[in-house]
Amino acid sequence: MGSGSSVSTIVKNWREHPPSSYSLKIHNFSQINNSTTASSDGDKYQSRLFSSGGYNWRLIVYLKGNKKDNGSGFISMYVEIDSKSLMKLNPPTEVFAELRFFVYNKKENNYFTIQDLQVKPFSALKTVWGLQQVLPSNTFNNPKKGYIFEGDQCEFGVDVIVAPPLTNWEILSFNEKLPRPKFSWTVKNFSMLKEHFYNSDSFSKGGRKWILCLYPTGDSRADGKWLSVFLCLADTDGDKPKADENIFMQGHVRVLDPLGSNHVSGKMSDWHNESNTGWGWVKFLSLTQLRKRYLDKEDTLRLEIEFEVVSSTKHSPITI
Known part of the structure; x- marks a missing residue:
């Protein structure tokens, strides 16, 4: 018998409706692409805090891929929960959330969406979850593909759907x-x-x-x-x-x-x-x-x- 293989839980789709939790629109993409801070994690941009499901979050975009997470050659996208939000829980515990990432495509006039169907547990020990291979870099950077548009603009987004605690059983x-x-x-x-x-x-x-x-x-x-x-x-x-x-x-x-x-x-x-x-x-x-x-x-x-x-x-x- 052959060895078993795991079933992928990654789903890709197109959607007309924009992200509900947070949108990051970038003008002069080439400028930010050249100015993102190089670090041990790779080149990334962290958004301002935004609120969803009663907690605060950040959207993190690796424009050149998260090399430490097998993201070389791709756009990588993550969500980080604000550690102060976790302190609202007494005692601190896990916050479960579904994540759906967006990249706008002007040519299609739709959002490319990608998500892992597995609900992610955010905690003090694991504050960041995401996808290391959202879009191939050569696809994203090609103006003919429609992800960079109107000169030098692009848009990323995320839906953070927090699962409320079980109350009906x-x-x-x-x-x-x-x-x-x-x-x-x-x-x-x-x-x-x-x-x-x-x-x-x-x-x-x-x-x-x-x-x-x-x-x-x-x-x-x-x-x-x-x-x-x-x-x-x-x-x-x-x-x-x-x-x-x-x-x-x-x-x-x-x-x-x-x-x-x-x-x-x-x-x-x-x-x-x-x-x-x-x-x-x-x-x-x-x-x-x-x-x-x-x-x-x-x-x-x-x-x-x-x-x-x-x-x-x-x-x-x-x-x-």
């Missing part, structure tokens, strides 16, 4: 180890029930309160021939799902065989939310079967629900 977890996962409901004198439906007492499982809802002769869709069974979240203010909240429940509902050998079981795997707090079966068990073998000698029906999983969600507070 959600953590979804699934509790699969529920203590006492079963709830039993004994319905006495089943054949004498007159109401259309009956609710069990509320019970707590997975940090929520629930009820079983029983229709002795089925709900309106059961044609009076079926037992309908539903699991619902208890109808109390503290247990109703809030807006955009989803609660997952997985488990089994059973009508128990008095002889203990042939229970009728249905598997639930459903999401409960504000608009649908209950799930179940319109036709869980035919009344003919129920009367034949699922009522004991005292005319008692026994139901059981066993919870396997209940989800819970933690989230950031909503501010309006």
